[in-house]
Amino acid sequence: MSDERRYEIEVPLEATPDQVWDAISTPEGMTAWFAPMDPAPDENGISADGVVTRWEPGHGYVVQAGSSSYEYLIEARDGGSAVLRFTQTGFQSDDWEAEYEATSRGWGLYFHTLAQYLSNFAGQPATYIVAEGPAWSNTQEAWQKLQRVVGTSIVRDKVQLEVYGLEPVVGLLDYFGPSHIGVRTDQALLRFHGRNLLGMSVALGHHYYGNQDAKRLEDAWQSWLTELYL
Known part of the structure; x- marks a missing residue:
């Protein structure tokens, strides 16, 4: 090899x-x-x-x-x-x-x-959910649209996202790469994945530290991604 x-x-x-x-x-x-x-x-x-x-x-x-x-x-x-x-x-x-x-x-x-x-968050238990955009979000253009919604590419800049069913999501940009964006809040690490190199849709991985209703989180973020790509 x-x-x-x-x-x-x-x-x-x-x-x-x-x-x-x-x-x-x-x-x-x-x-x-x-x-x-x-x-x-x-x-x-x-x-x-x-x-x-x-x-x-x-x-x-x-x-x-x-x-x-x-x-x-x-x-x-x-x-x-x-x-x-x-x-x-x-x-x-x-x-x-x-x-x-x-x-x-x-x-x-x-x-x-x-x-x-x-x-x-060392040692804190995490609730983990995944949400995926629709099939047609498997392009570089779709990923760029998400980047625009996040609103910054500068690490440590403030990010605020309005997600129906959740309190306003307010945090700091902690990672910005060609295919990935990370946002850290007081209670969570949000990870956005642009997977067009693999022919796959945009996705979100959400690590929430503390007790939380996983189904409510998943439904809220799934709806957010779906509406983003209407």
Whole structure:
């Protein structure tokens, strides 16, 4: 396999190695920055994501899922902080360059979200919902329309969105990339995904910290995206 088919990132985190391990190895931790999933292996070394070929609590793990491998390694740093090193190999689709580009952009947002979670909401339980725009929001033009509604590309600028059924959503832009936008409020991390490289619609991932009605959140954001693309 060529080096071109390998994605690596090093993520400095203001958290202890134990906090990072909890975030990447437990269902509660994964829900708080990524999505609801349990990466821990069963007695046969199998997880919901594939075959776990390495599992070292507090240090890292490796999962083999089909032709792809995912490696998480934690390194302690001075002052009680840590670095997470992540590697993905195995981009095998016919259009693997587009797959690699889309995946790289996505991981950049997700690991930024991990850092935001550990810096601002560490240990808090999260309610996670996903909402998707209509099929015709799978274009660059549709993504640009969402960017205009957010209203800024400057990190730490104020963002306010009116979402029917919710209180006004007021926060700070914490991430702005070619395919992803992040907004942090006092209680949530909102992540908008432009997935046109994969031929998919615009989507929102919402991590809400504290008790919340997931169905109400999902319905409100689903309606918001639908109305945006009428």
